[in-house]
Amino acid sequence: MKKLLSLMLVLGMLLSAGSALAETVTLKVWGSQDDQVMLQEMVEAFKAANPDKEYDVSFGVVGEGDAKTKYLEDPEEAADVFAFANDQLYDLLNADALYEVTINNDAIVEANVPSAIEAASSGDHLYAYPITADNGYFLYYDKSVISEEQVKTLDGILEACSDAGKKMFMDVSNGWYIASFFIGAGGELGLDENGKQTCDFNNEAGVAAGEAIKAFTAHEAFLTGDDSILTGGIGTTIAAGVSGTWNAEAIKEKLGENYAATKLPTFTCAGEQVQMASFAGFKLMGVNTMTEYPEEAMALADWLTNEENQLKRFKMRSIGPSNIKVMENEEVKADIALSALAEQSKFAVSQKDVLGNYWAPAEAFGTTMEAKDYSKDIQTLLDEMVAGITN
Amino acid sequence: MPKFIPAGRDRQSFAGIREIVNIFKQGDFATRSSFLIMGFGCIKRKQYIKGLLYFLMQVAFIAYMLGFANQYLSKISTLGTEAMRREWSEARQIYVRTPGDNSMLILLFSVMSILLIIAFVFIWRANIRSCYKAQQYEKLGKLQPTFKAEIKTLLNERFHITMLTVPSLMIVAFTILPIIFMILIAFTNFDANHQPPGKLFTWVGFKNFTDVFWSDPLISNTFGKILGWTLIWAVFATFTNYFFGMILAIMINKKGVRLKKMWRTIFVITIAVPQFVSLMLMSQILHDQGPLNMLLQKWGFIESNIPFLTDITYARITVIIVNIWVGIPYTMLITSGILMNIPADLYESASIDGASPARMFFSITLPYMLFVTTPYLITSFVGNINNFNVIYLLTKGGPLVTDYYQAGKTDLLVTWLYKLTVDKQNYSLASTIGIFVFVICASLSLVVYNMSGSVKREEEFQ
Numbered sequence: 001m002k003k004l005l006s007l008m009l010v011l012g013m014l015l016s017a018g019s020a021l022a023e024t025v026t027l028k029v030w031g032s033q034d035d036q037v038m039l040q041e042m043v044e045a046f047k048a049a050n051p052d053k054e055y056d057v058s059f060g061v062v063g064e065g066d067a068k069t070k071y072l073e074d075p076e077e078a079a080d081v082f083a084f085a086n087d088q089l090y091d092l093l094n095a096d097a098l099y100e101v102t103i104n105n106d107a108i109v110e111a112n113v114p115s116a117i118e119a120a121s122s123g124d125h126l127y128a129y130p131i132t133a134d135n136g137y138f139l140y141y142d143k144s145v146i147s148e149e150q151v152k153t154l155d156g157i158l159e160a161c162s163d164a165g166k167k168m169f170m171d172v173s174n175g176w177y178i179a180s181f182f183i184g185a186g187g188e189l190g191l192d193e194n195g196k197q198t199c200d201f202n203n204e205a206g207v208a209a210g211e212a213i214k215a216f217t218a219h220e221a222f223l224t225g226d227d228s229i230l231t232g233g234i235g236t237t238i239a240a241g242v243s244g245t246w247n248a249e250a251i252k253e254k255l256g257e258n259y260a261a262t263k264l265p266t267f268t269c270a271g272e273q274v275q276m277a278s279f280a281g282f283k284l285m286g287v288n289t290m291t292e293y294p295e296e297a298m299a300l301a302d303w304l305t306n307e308e309n310q311l312k313r314f315k316m317r318s319i320g321p322s323n324i325k326v327m328e329n330e331e332v333k334a335d336i337a338l339s340a341l342a343e344q345s346k347f348a349v350s351q352k353d354v355l356g357n358y359w360a361p362a363e364a365f366g367t368t369m370e371a372k373d374y375s376k377d378i379q380t381l382l383d384e385m386v387a388g389i390t391n
Numbered sequence: 392m393p394k395f396i397p398a399g400r401d402r403q404s405f406a407g408i409r410e411i412v413n414i415f416k417q418g419d420f421a422t423r424s425s426f427l428i429m430g431f432g433c434i435k436r437k438q439y440i441k442g443l444l445y446f447l448m449q450v451a452f453i454a455y456m457l458g459f460a461n462q463y464l465s466k467i468s469t470l471g472t473e474a475m476r477r478e479w480s481e482a483r484q485i486y487v488r489t490p491g492d493n494s495m496l497i498l499l500f501s502v503m504s505i506l507l508i509i510a511f512v513f514i515w516r517a518n519i520r521s522c523y524k525a526q527q528y529e530k531l532g533k534l535q536p537t538f539k540a541e542i543k544t545l546l547n548e549r550f551h552i553t554m555l556t557v558p559s560l561m562i563v564a565f566t567i568l569p570i571i572f573m574i575l576i577a578f579t580n581f582d583a584n585h586q587p588p589g590k591l592f593t594w595v596g597f598k599n600f601t602d603v604f605w606s607d608p609l610i611s612n613t614f615g616k617i618l619g620w621t622l623i624w625a626v627f628a629t630f631t632n633y634f635f636g637m638i639l640a641i642m643i644n645k646k647g648v649r650l651k652k653m654w655r656t657i658f659v660i661t662i663a664v665p666q667f668v669s670l671m672l673m674s675q676i677l678h679d680q681g682p683l684n685m686l687l688q689k690w691g692f693i694e695s696n697i698p699f700l701t702d703i704t705y706a707r708i709t710v711i712i713v714n715i716w717v718g719i720p721y722t723m724l725i726t727s728g729i730l731m732n733i734p735a736d737l738y739e740s741a742s743i744d745g746a747s748p749a750r751m752f753f754s755i756t757l758p759y760m761l762f763v764t765t766p767y768l769i770t771s772f773v774g775n776i777n778n779f780n781v782i783y784l785l786t787k788g789g790p791l792v793t794d795y796y797q798a799g800k801t802d803l804l805v806t807w808l809y810k811l812t813v814d815k816q817n818y819s820l821a822s823t824i825g826i827f828v829f830v831i832c833a834s835l836s837l838v839v840y841n842m843s844g845s846v847k848r849e850e851e852f853q
Binding site: 099289361373384391 | 474475477483484485486487488583584586587588589590607609610678679680698701702703789790791792793794795796797798799810813814815816
């Protein structure tokens with residue numbers, strides 16, 4: 001009896017050792033809630049394409065916007081491969097969170113648009129795989145209310161809206177959108193040699209942009225709020241709105257035949273017409289430096305962002321690609337929202353040099369303007385804002 | 392035989408050391424050896440199991456110190472000198488990471504090790520004491536207590552040790568250790584630019600404290616103003632809830648009001664809805680384009696939206712009012728019970744003397760209530776200083792303003808602290824603010840509590 005027992009024990013140990021020999025690669029992937037189904041399909045395809053290894057891939061719901069925060073909470077517990085917005089790149093590099101892309105990097109650089117590669121790089125080093133080039137904003141409008149001529153200037157749009165008793169929507173109390181005025185007027189957000197944020201939104205041009213924001217928010221046709229306000233009101237109370245591709249489906253449905261989208265208008269800045277700029281945001285896929293399987297994780301990140309899967313993203317979720325070949329695709333070209341974004345991208349600046357401290361002070365300025373609180377003049381407010389951003 | 396005289400209570404702090412010195416003076420060879428080799432004296436006097444246990448503890452402690460704690464404790468003064476390293480691997484075509492120093496782990500494990508060292512000193516002292524006791528037993532010719540007998544005392548005269556060991560260990564591990572760790576972080580530069588494992592952080596002394604008070608104008612200005620609003624908020628939130636809850640309870644409690652139980656139930660039912668659900672709904676309802684504004688506009692009461700949550704003054708009033716709305720049922724419950732306890736003859740004699748209802752409230756009800764509920768008021772005041780839910784779920788601290796550092800006009804210290812940690816990873820600044828919040832809460836509570844009638848005139852309570 002004893003012999004039998006010991007034999008079984010030995011057998012059991014051998015078996016467990018045997019299964020450990022055929023190594024399983026355990027990887028965790030983070031993506032947004034909406035991407036989960038799509039990511040699973042992509043990973044299944046990845047497993048099928050790499051039959052030589054056993055993959056055990058798990059998924060976590062962490063949106064691109066929260067990736068940095070969640071990562072820094074516990075780098076070792078964070079996903080091996082995770083999607084993030086490109087403005088988090090420096091913060092992540094600061095924590096040495098990302099593996100430099102050193103496998104297949106030339107092909108990746110070649111396949112994607114230069115702006116996306118630039119957004120994923122620091123100096124000459126590529127640190128992430130571009131997923132999309134659509135994290136930007138432009139103008140949606142109602143063709144029946146605003147003519148093609150009027151849509152070219154902010155004043156024209158506001159006038160058309162006023163005449164029709166409708167509103168123009170823009171979330172000015174949000175650092176991402178409000179930057180459009182400052183950068184349009186020639187303002188710059190950058191980094192000094194110590195990696196600290198620099199900002200010149202309180203110079204003469206910045207104050208002119210601030211005055212334009214003041215006039216815009218004080219206009220009777222101006223409306224602010226979050227995305228739900230825009231998608232809820234467009235077509236009925238709202239005739240034009242600044243937003244991005246993620247609202248394309250909802251707005252298209254509401255406007256029907258009158259659905260139109262174009263670049264942002266020009267605005268009156270110190271008596272002249274100035275083109276509104278925008279932030280060009282990219283979504284990137286990064287490989288965690290804490291991963292146990294760097295090569296496999298890189299292969300997976302590469303796979304999730306390759307041509308085939310960027311096309312899949314467009315088809316399943318209407319997400320604009322960063323891959324040059326996918327951009328040339330007929331279907332992608334026919335997309336109204338994406339072509340408006342492409343038009344706006346000529347006036348877009350990279351969001352890479354924007355650090356975490358920018359957002360709250362910029363939002364504070366927007367909030368003050370929206371609340372029509374004019375107890376301090378624009379110059380004072382902007383000085384305070386810049387002090388907060390660069391602190 | 393020289394008698395061992397224990398030191399008086401007043402000099403207790405030195406008593407321990409003096410006792411050890413005395414034992415060393417009077418101990419024989421075996422007892423003295425136990426100073427170096429734990430349990431030696433016990434084994435010598437045939438208390439084998441006990442002696443061996445002490446010895447094993449010593450071995451384990453030395454192994455722990457050399458094998459584990461050493462690598463962290465040796466770096467505590469700098470919190471690490473070399474962060475994670477990266478080296479190019481030609482074979483793998485990647486930058487291979489070699490783990491370097493992790494300031495956070497160094498700090499954490501150092502604190503843990505120091506606590507263990509302190510614990511070990513106590514064990515060491517117990518070892519010396521029991522060895523000396525064994526020596527005295529031998530001298531007196533008494534039988535040495537067996538290990539079994541000593542274990543048995545844990546169920547009788549030393550039962551408190553049996554009961555309290557596990558809870559005490561838990562408190563040290565889960566409360567004291569994290570608190571010390573977090574207090575220490577206030578003296579470092581652990582922020583977004585010094586994130587382990589990629590970067591190291593180090594000691595900066597009192598820099599964070601001076602930043603908060605004067606040396607960084609933006610931060611100290613923000614701190615001062617948020618502290619001011621936090622106190623205003625705490626006073627309003629506490630006393631509005633207290634008085635309105637009491638008035639509600641008095642109204643329901645009044646003679647002649649019918650269906651008392653039904654009224655109470657209606658108000659208490661609101662407690663059944665989780666507070667954060669009500670708060671998030673409220674924030675939606677009060678939104679600039681929210682249902683309330685839309686309704687008011689439709690009915691023609693207002694021309695343009697009321698900025699409930701986006702205008703500074705409106706937002707501050709709104710959070711206080713919504714807090715009244717979610718908080719009153721609790722005060723009503725608490726005060727109802729106390730109100731019913733006030734002797735009715737007090738009111739009867741007062742009304743015979745011709746006292747008005749207001750006079751009765753201020754002369755009978757209120758003093759009685761305050762007498763009983765001061766401790767409750769203190770806890771709710773401290774709770775309101777740290778009332779994260781109401782503020783964060785309603786306004787997220789907004790409206791933001793340009794002259795605050797990463798904060799808005801309804802931010803309390805605790806919500807600001809949350810933003811600094813979760814959004815900005817500025818742990819050292821947040822920890823500093825946390826220490827201040829604690830100091831404010833603790834000193835307020837102690838002073839008010841000790842001045843309160845509940846403490847001073849405890850015996851008068853009927």
